[in-house]
Amino acid sequence: MADQSIQKRIDDLVVQIRYHDQRYYQDAAPEISDLQYDTLMAELVELEQQHPDLAAPDSPTQRVGGDIVEHLVSVPHRVPMLSIDNTYSRDDLKAAMQRIEKLLAPTLADGESVGWVMEYKIDGVAGSIRYENGELALALTRGNGVVGDDITHNVRTIRDLPLRLETERPPEVAELRGEIYMTDADLADLNVRQAKAGAEPYKNTRNVTAGTIRLLDPKIAATRKLRFFCHGSGELIGVDVDSHQAFLQWVDRMGVPSTPNAVRLDSVDAALDAVAKLEKGMPELPFEVDGIVFKVDSFAQRETLGVRSKSPRWVIAYKFERYEATTRLEAIEVQVGKTGTITPVAYLVPVDIAGTTVSRASLHNADEIERLDVRVGDLVVVEKAGKIIPKVVRVEKHARTEELPTFEFPEQCPECDGPLSRDEGGVYIRCTNPQCPAQLRQRLVYFGSRAGMDIDGLGEEVVDLLLQKKLVASFADLYRLDADTLANLTWPRQRKGKGDELIDVQFGRKNAENLVAGIEASRTRGLARLLSSISIRHVGPRVAKLITAKYWSLPQLQSATTEQLAAIHEIGERIAESLVSFLHSDQGAAVFADLESAGVVLSEPEPPAETADAGELPLAGKAIVATGTLANYTRDQIKARIEELGGRAASSVSKSTDFVIAGEKAGSKRNKAESLGVEVISEDEFRSRYDP
Known part of the structure; x- marks a missing residue:
């Protein structure tokens, strides 16, 4: 009976510790203090030491580190662990992706296209984690790609990696490959401990990660809080997936963190357009990123493409040159944006980074300040990567020689003293006074x-x-x-x-x-341009064009319901709710009434009655490429006209292109269209068919 009560307590502790591991390492939302967590772990360790027969092989206590290994053993990879080709410019990236699609083009079935998965390139250390029948069995470094070092003893201490996959029917073999990394906040805490011990602080997260995974003593590794993101696979036996996107979803179900913010895109153009969106979120990430990776989604298409001697043909990385410097934080001030967002800005002692003098950096939001624990007077590391704005990466807390006051985020707008409100479920705090x-x-x-x-x-x-x-x-x-x-x-x-x-x-x-x-x-730019210019949340140029293609006058738009707007392709409920809310608010009604009284045009040209519905427009759903010199349109005009007629103006030719408009001196795009069997028409044919 005593053993049963002890077993129940052990089971309860295991459940609690696993829950708090997930909240801390995967959700970044801890619910208890480090002391409370350590108390739970200490009780579990003591109970298992007193009753070793009741300890499970995948108990959280197995992460605190076992015996020291004598040396690292080299082990062959079952499947070679290849590197990735890199490029440093958007043009080279586009050319590389188009080459990949060209290689695949002759093998594609009718209606088949090439899908791409875009994901962050985490700046850590590559690792391969092998699960056999669900149990973590082996972990290797990349090594030379053919043979890697056995680092299983250290990888078992990574708390966001399950020691056993979370499934009752585990595959025979699942070799999960990805990046072992450390967050900036954990590096700052580690350097505080280094300073207290009289040791040198570590310069960056990658260096400390590379050193930690090769330690012989796993007990030291257990104190370093390493983490793992899965972004690929080696040997898989019993894993039934046929695409990268499906694989990442399977990985998440198994309890292994997959590479964050991965998104599937249906064309090279769509992928390149999405780069800016992914870049925008980079400064707020709690870990280091040195690029963006693009992978062919289909495993069958990957098989067709094959590999070179050192790298697969189905993947390309767009890398950033990263530069950083250390400087002093002189002040934190908040700025108010056009939609009321309160953004804290770090004012720095000017420092040179890659030939540019940096004196300011965004701190993004209140949560970021709290995560970094950044305070005025701190020594901070500032990074600039590619075209990304400078960001404060971390605080050198070990250099904090005196107690510095924490930054108090304002409770009222610093400009108008109006009330502030946090976005529901979000991180941004806004001034809600429309007259600010x-x-x-x-x-x-x-x-x-x-x-x-x-x-x-x-x-x-x-x-x-x-x-x-x-x-x-x-x-x-x-x-x-x-x-x-x-x-x-x-x-x-x-x-x-x-x-x-x-x-x-x-x-x-x-x-x-x-x-x-x-x-x-x-004054006569039209309703679409106006909608995207008056700072309605979530309403930009593309959204405004899509909406005004169906609701081309202000009265029509004001009578549209949220459901009707959300039903428009690419709009959705969040955008529709934001627009309807603005249109029917006192502020929105006043803005449009005032503009109308000032003689501003609040409509678009009315489309012909038979094509009033965007779904019935002559080019609806079609992707068209215009190339060469056109007699009746400039480049911007032909793009605008294609979109007005319901189509999408693409910049590159692929098998999914519906047709190409070829003007004088049409070159490689025309040739590619002909090689792919894509219809090529003249400007006169385009006008007679679609734009008479």
Whole structure:
């Protein structure tokens, strides 16, 4: 009876510890303190030592580290562990992906296309984890690709890797390959311990990971909090999947973390368009990333492509040059964006990174500040990778020689003292006051930008001048400005040769007339351009075009329901809810009424009655490539016309292209279309068929 109660307590502890491991390592949302966790683990260790017959082989205690190994043993890989070809430019990436599709083209069945999976390239150390009948049996480094070192003793200490796969019907063999890594926060904590022990701090996460997995003493590795992401496979026996996407989903079901934010895309163009979105999220990641990887999704297509001597033909990596420097954090200030987002910004002692002087870096949100535990006065590591904006990677906590106050995120808007609200289920905190002057400034700046209404002359300085002189308080006020009023305005300018001395300079007649002309030209840009320029959350240029193809006037749009808008291809419920909410809010109604009174066009040209439904447009669902010099359209005009007719203007030719419009001097794209059997038509044929 005593053994039964002890077994029950052991089982309860195992369940609790596994739950908290998942919350800490996989969900990044711990629910208990380190002390509470260590207390649970200590009790389990003690019970298992007293009753070794009750300890399971996959108990969490097996992660604390076993006996020291004498040396690392070299073991052959069952399937070679190859490297990946790299490229450092978007053009080279596109060319490489198109070469892969060209190799596959002759083998594709009718209607078959090439799908791509895009995923982060984690900057860690490659490892291969072998499960046999569900049990973790062997872990190897890549080594030379043919033979790797046995690091099983250290990999067993990685807490987000299950010692047994979470399934009642495990496969005979599942060799999971991926990246062993350390988070920036865990490196900062490790360096604090290093400093207390009088040892040198580690420079970066990759170096400490590479050293840790090759340690002979697993007890040391257990203190380093290494982690693992699976992004590929070696030998698989009894795993029934036929694509990379399906494999990653299977991996997640087995309790193994798969590479994060992986997404499947249906064409090279779609993949390249998605790069920016993945890049945008990179600064907020808690681990290091040095690129983006593109993989052919279908295992059958991979088999057709085969491998070179050192790398597979079905994968290519787009890598970033990464640079970093250490500097002091002088201040943290918050800025208010055009949709009210409160963004904390780190002000730094200026430091040179890759030839650029960096004095500011985004801290993204309140959660990021808490995760980094960054404080004014800290020594911080700042990184710049590719075109990504500088980011604070981590705090050198071991260099914190005095107690520094934590940063208190404001409870009210720093500009208008309005209330702040956190997005439901999100990380961003926003000012909810629609009259906030900081939001108005950012909205006006975006409204005048090339991505907005493209108003020549309406930059940040001019917006500041107009606000200072109280000439504008809304978008519509811009259309009420006149050249005489603007010409007589004065703004501060630096006197030449007088250092920082400022003098008032007249705005001037020429500047005034140019600005009024730019504003006037924007008056007839149309409803789609307007919708994407007035800072409605989730409504950008592409969304606005799709919506106004069906609802081309403001009254139609205002009468559309959330369900009707969500049913439009590519829109969905979140975008529809945001737009409907704005349209029927007091703020939205006032914005459109004001713009209408100012004479701004709030509609698109009405399509012919027989093609009013976007699904019935002549090019609906078709992918068209235009190449060469066209007589009646510029490049932008033909792209816009294709989209107006319901099609998608693609930039490269593939088997999924419906047809190619070939103008004069059409070259490689025409040749590729002909080789793939894609229809090629002249500009005259296009006009007679679709655009008479």
